[in-house]
Amino acid sequence: MNILAVTAGRKNGNGEILVKEALMRAEELGAEVKMINLHDYNITPCSGCESCTVKFTQKHEPPECIYKDDMDKIMKEWLAADGVIVAVPAFSYMPAGIYRIFTDRHLAYEPNFHKQVGNKDYFKHRVGAIIGNGGSTRSWMSLTLECINITLITQDIKVVDQMMANRAPRPGQILLDEAALNRARQLGENVIKGIQDYENVKFLGDQNLGWCPVCHSNVLSLGQPHWNSEGFVIECPICHCGGDLQKDENGKWKFVIQENGDEKSMLDGRGAKDHFFEIEDTMKKYFMNLEKIDEKRKKYTDYKPASI
Numbered sequence: 001m002n003i004l005a006v007t008a009g010r011k012n013g014n015g016e017i018l019v020k021e022a023l024m025r026a027e028e029l030g031a032e033v034k035m036i037n038l039h040d041y042n043i044t045p046c047s048g049c050e051s052c053t054v055k056f057t058q059k060h061e062p063p064e065c066i067y068k069d070d071m072d073k074i075m076k077e078w079l080a081a082d083g084v085i086v087a088v089p090a091f092s093y094m095p096a097g098i099y100r101i102f103t104d105r106h107l108a109y110e111p112n113f114h115k116q117v118g119n120k121d122y123f124k125h126r127v128g129a130i131i132g133n134g135g136s137t138r139s140w141m142s143l144t145l146e147c148i149n150i151t152l153i154t155q156d157i158k159v160v161d162q163m164m165a166n167r168a169p170r171p172g173q174i175l176l177d178e179a180a181l182n183r184a185r186q187l188g189e190n191v192i193k194g195i196q197d198y199e200n201v202k203f204l205g206d207q208n209l210g211w212c213p214v215c216h217s218n219v220l221s222l223g224q225p226h227w228n229s230e231g232f233v234i235e236c237p238i239c240h241c242g243g244d245l246q247k248d249e250n251g252k253w254k255f256v257i258q259e260n261g262d263e264k265s266m267l268d269g270r271g272a273k274d275h276f277f278e279i280e281d282t283m284k285k286y287f288m289n290l291e292k293i294d295e296k297r298k299k300y301t302d303y304k305p306a307s308i
């Protein structure tokens with residue numbers, strides 16, 4: 001059992017401390033562990049060239065990112081791991097930007113897209129767990145676990161646990177919070193349980209963490225039409241399962257997934273496969289209209305507003 005931990009906070013900061021608790025517990029249970037801090041690596045921000053998605057969907061071939069930096073080295077370990085734990089601090093309610101820079105680059109390594117073009121290197125079961133830590137309460141970390149969850153789900157990782165550590169702004173302050181340290185140990189144990197019973201394991205974290213009964217996220221969207229279907233009344237913006245709000249017997253609102261509400265689920269590959277074909281279809285329109293776009297683009301390339 002190999003576990004890779006990826007941290008995005010300060011050296012010896014609160015996230016690293018929590019992740020180390022989780023790793024120590026995983027090691028006690030027989031895992032081999034590695035930990036990296038993204039600040040130690042050279043990761044170029046994605047330029048948005050889309051050469052990866054064009055190659056995937058228009059040529060049906062596995063792409064390589066145009067950038068040659070530390071991503072390949074990290075992703076080799078990430079894709080080979082049986083378990084991945086990420087620890088990311090909240091910056092402005094969201095995961096710190098350095099983590100987003102790392103995960104934007106995941107597109108060229110997206111397992112469900114590689115599977116779609118028959119790349120067997122990507123057929124591997126992996127479980128994951130999330131630690132989101134911040135200086136404040138959940139209101140000030142409202143999109144942190146949710147955004148991190150997306151980045152693991154799109155990597156075809158089965159997320160078995162998520163924890164939030166609050167109100168520890170200064171480095172090491174989390175050491176005053178025994179409950180958070182114990183919770184991190186439990187998270188390490190849950191990753192081991194997930195690796196040992198991948199097929200049957202269910203979410204082992206707090207079932208009341210959020211609205212969504214599928215991915216446990218705490219945000220909901222009003223549904224919109226999908227590219228090839230009607231859409232749902234209410235949709236989970238993280239796992240894309242849909243349904244509606246209903247009151248339970250105690251008068252408490254619940255998000256209930258409708259019968260076909262998991263047809264675009266991001267948790268079992270169906271959502272990613274559907275998105276692959278959506279991109280294929282949408283980009284076709286571009287390639288069929290290159291001349292028209294070039295003609296219309298001139299107005300905008302000729303217009304040169306002042307820069308700073």
Ligand SMILES: Cc1cc2nc3c(=O)[nH]c(=O)nc-3n(C[C@H](O)[C@H](O)[C@H](O)COP(=O)(O)O)c2cc1C
Binds near residue numbers: 013015091170
């Ligand atoms: C730019 C910046 C923005 C931050 N925004 C938030 C925030 O929105 N919510 C929050 O709870 N904490 C916020 N914090 C506090 C950090 O999440 C907190 O210091 C955390 O412990 C850092 O983790 P680390 O010790 O692992 O580096 C912010 C810190 C910085 C530097």
